[in-house]
Amino acid sequence: ETGVTQTPRHLVMGMTNKKSLKCEQHLGHNAMYWYKQSAKKPLELMFVYSLEERVENNSVPSRFSPECPNSSHLFLHLHTLQPEDSALYLCASSQERNYGYTFGSGTRLTVV
């Protein structure tokens, strides 16, 4: 398997649930990213991991918790979300000084 794989593709969760989004890259990249894509809004950078260390957290609410156990895997743990958190969550990876992200297909999250 190649590229960036995100699971699940679709997720419906209640506001009291706990769930996790998974991202896996098979490209040997050393940086991984979570973006949020909402309708009519620019893509919002949420978290950046470089060499498994979180290097950026763009004022994301604590109900979103990222985890990067190794350079190939990235998780986004979700708990007590709000309806406005419904969006497409995109994972991407890149290699330092090899410019250009590779994106996964995203997880469509609906909070009910």
Added chain:
Amino acid sequence: AQSVTQLDSQVPVFEEAPVELRCNYSSSVSVYLFWYVQYPNQGLQLLLKYLSGSTLVKGINGFEAEFNKSQTSFHLRKPSVHISDTAEYFCAVSGPSGFQKLVFGTGTRLLVSP
């Protein structure tokens, strides 16, 4: 910090007509510029990128873009579009950091009709 402006939220065009999608950026440092395409229910796919050198960049699917430093623009063009080009197109900019932090525009929806 960098920012990107895509003034056109939607561009309708007939099949086989030429198209230009506009992108302007602002930055206090040298930049790298990108165009990505997103088809329905999919992630973003890199169309082309400008890092340095020739200001005319050719990408996949017959698209090209021209970097204009004086006008801080990076417009995307295709001489003849197909129905299959219907998608959302995003312009993005990054600074020369060790790892990239891309800043995206709001996107332009290209609608190609027969």
